[in-house]
Amino acid sequence: MSPLHHPSDETLLAHAAGALDEAFRVIVAVHIAACAQCRSLVLRAEQVGGEMLDTLAATAMTGDALDRTLARLDEQGPADRPAAPPPDGLPAALAGYTIGRWRSLFPGVALASILPPERGRAGLHLLRLAPGRALGDHGHGGREMSVVIAGAVTDERGTYGPGDVAERDDEAHHAPVVVGGQTCLCLIAVEGRLRFRHWALRLLQPLIGV
Numbered sequence: 001m002s003p004l005h006h007p008s009d010e011t012l013l014a015h016a017a018g019a020l021d022e023a024f025r026v027i028v029a030v031h032i033a034a035c036a037q038c039r040s041l042v043l044r045a046e047q048v049g050g051e052m053l054d055t056l057a058a059t060a061m062t063g064d065a066l067d068r069t070l071a072r073l074d075e076q077g078p079a080d081r082p083a084a085p086p087p088d089g090l091p092a093a094l095a096g097y098t099i100g101r102w103r104s105l106f107p108g109v110a111l112a113s114i115l116p117p118e119r120g121r122a123g124l125h126l127l128r129l130a131p132g133r134a135l136g137d138h139g140h141g142g143r144e145m146s147v148v149i150a151g152a153v154t155d156e157r158g159t160y161g162p163g164d165v166a167e168r169d170d171e172a173h174h175a176p177v178v179v180g181g182q183t184c185l186c187l188i189a190v191e192g193r194l195r196f197r198h199w200a201l202r203l204l205q206p207l208i209g210v
């Protein structure tokens, strides 16, 4: 089934332009692998961007500058080696990433970090919630974007299944709850720290690193 919740057009265009933070880029990559509609929008945006770059390069480079640049690219040979396949059951966009150790946040809720939030960079984490569990009511120090990998969660804006993306800004508070009998696995990118309303969750934060 196609996802029902998509990233905003701004986010998709920023993705096509290579302007997204790595953590958010992975979230969008997981979504567009499952969503033909967003995939074609990103592809078109990349083509337009590529044509503009070609035009700029052709006009800006005089004499043999373009030939020399192309020759240098040839010398560098094939780009990166193929990344290691993603760990079992995880999306292809996570190929080459190391998944941190699973840590229990509270009963039924566990988190594994992929990219720690550091030096102003957004953090990227896997979150696993048992049936009936909720991620405590929280807001954000910055932007939060998540995508469901398996199972489903619901909050006041709707129900999110595999491939569905939720984007939140620093103002929004929400408390997603797992629906159905399946464990929910999702990928979450967070700018700044999560701001839990409950004092016990705030106390836990230094331990869990989110």
Ligand SMILES: [Zn+2]
Binding pocket: 003, 005, 006, 007, 031, 035, 037, 038, 039
């Ligand atoms: Zn989409």
